[in-house]
Amino acid sequence: MKRKSVTSRDVARLAGVSQSTVSRSFSPNAKVSEGTRRKVMDASRELGYRPNTITRSLITRSSRTIAVVTYSLENPFYSFMLEKASRFFQAQGYHLLMFFAPPSGDFDAVLDDIIRSQVEGVLMLAITMTQHQTGLVDDFGIPVVIINRTVDYAGISQVGSDNVQGGYWAGRHLASLGHRRIALLGGLPDSSTHQQREAGFLEGLHSMDQTCPAIEIGNYRYDDACQATRRLVGSPTPPDALFAANDLMALAAMEILRHEFALEVPGDVIDPALNLRRSPEVAPASAAPGITQHLVQVHGLVARLRLDQHNGQDRPNGPPSSSR
Numbered sequence: 001m002k003r004k005s006v007t008s009r010d011v012a013r014l015a016g017v018s019q020s021t022v023s024r025s026f027s028p029n030a031k032v033s034e035g036t037r038r039k040v041m042d043a044s045r046e047l048g049y050r051p052n053t054i055t056r057s058l059i060t061r062s063s064r065t066i067a068v069v070t071y072s073l074e075n076p077f078y079s080f081m082l083e084k085a086s087r088f089f090q091a092q093g094y095h096l097l098m099f100f101a102p103p104s105g106d107f108d109a110v111l112d113d114i115i116r117s118q119v120e121g122v123l124m125l126a127i128t129m130t131q132h133q134t135g136l137v138d139d140f141g142i143p144v145v146i147i148n149r150t151v152d153y154a155g156i157s158q159v160g161s162d163n164v165q166g167g168y169w170a171g172r173h174l175a176s177l178g179h180r181r182i183a184l185l186g187g188l189p190d191s192s193t194h195q196q197r198e199a200g201f202l203e204g205l206h207s208m209d210q211t212c213p214a215i216e217i218g219n220y221r222y223d224d225a226c227q228a229t230r231r232l233v234g235s236p237t238p239p240d241a242l243f244a245a246n247d248l249m250a251l252a253a254m255e256i257l258r259h260e261f262a263l264e265v266p267g268d269v270i271d272p273a274l275n276l277r278r279s280p281e282v283a284p285a286s287a288a289p290g291i292t293q294h295l296v297q298v299h300g301l302v303a304r305l306r307l308d309q310h311n312g313q314d315r316p317n318g319p320p321s322s323s324r
Contacts, residue, residue, distance in 0.1 A: 006049040015043040063118045069099045069110065070125035074222060075248045078125050081147070085123065094120075101127055108133070115140055124149065126220070128192065129156070150192035163196035164203075167243070171204025174241045181213045183232050183239035185249050187220040194220075197245050214239060218249040225252035233261055 008022045015022070017036060024032050025040035032040075043049070066089055073079050086096050097117060101110045111133055114122060121143050128149040129137075134156050137144055145157040174182045184201055187194035198215070205212055216232050218225030225244070229252065232239055244250035257263040 006047045008049070010047055011040060011043045011049045014047060015039045063120055064094050065097045065117070065119045066094050067099055067114045067117065067119040067122045068096050068125065069101055069114070069122060069127050071101050071127060072221070075126075075220065075246065077247065081125070096123075111136065115142070121145070123147065126191075126193075148193055150196070160193075163193055164200035167197040167200025167202075167245075168204040168207075169200075170243050171201040171210075172208055173204075174243060175205055175208035175210050177241070179239075179241035180210065181237065181239045182210065182241040182243060183214040183216070184212055185225060185228055185232070185242055185244040185253060186215055186217050187245040187249070189217060191220075194245060201243055213237065218245070218252070220246055220248065222248055222252045225249035226256050229253040229256040230260070233257065 008019045012019045012022050015036075017040060021032065021036060022040050022044075025037045068082065068085070070078060070082075073082070082096075089096060097119060099110050099114060101107055107127070107129065111129075115137070119142065122137065122145070124144065124146040126148045128146065128151060129144070131151075131153045134144065134151070134153060143157070145159060148160050150158060150160060171182065182205060184198060186198055189195075202212055214232055214235065216228035218228045225248070228249075229242075232242065233256070242253055244253050254265045257265050
């Protein structure tokens, strides 16, 4: 015999509350006294009741989901941030929905999937958007927060570091140690982080009357950074110091230097001009002054998403009649 399904009305009758109170009791941010919430939970356990989140989302027009967009989780920084963000959102009654996009190129197809998924916010990890794309999500009333990328148009929250200053002080620091051939291991050439860190780094060298003898691109990927390091160290005039534009590429560079070129990282500098033959110095961008990243970013982006979505206004079902 098929068991009769338990509804919120059954729970409300047993707990002695209204159906709306039952619904609010399952919402982490709803105003329900602890005693009432406990009565509802006890009744739910006794009856075996589980709220239907799909049905609730249709009624409230709230999917309780946040889209997270990235092109890779290879960088441990983003994996760590994703874990912290997920735990924070879960505590607020939200869930994350992952989307993977190409590091460069057409983002429109992914954006269409995001909009169709009825998410209540978008968190971009090292992915940028065009002005047309940001206008589209704004038409749908979906707030966006971009991490570690910079855009020059309004309507988008951005969380990042002072990449120019970080690169600047990395260049000055390496030059102040006596190095004279300081190479750059750069990220994605079209990304704002690479361009800003490169600009700051070159300016830092210039302030010490130096120029950069070699720039190789690692695309913020481990394997690409390994190949780039091999090219730098295997050249006729290898660098005596190396500035890696992020930690992942710095780890790749040190792996190659230690295990393929039998170099000590770090080590005593005997002759700065020939230093790489004995002990190269690798400076990852995130270890340079002014560029260290903090998990407080996550809390900032969460606050932005929640403020935009919980101002007493429902997210529209579709874009308004006027378009950008």
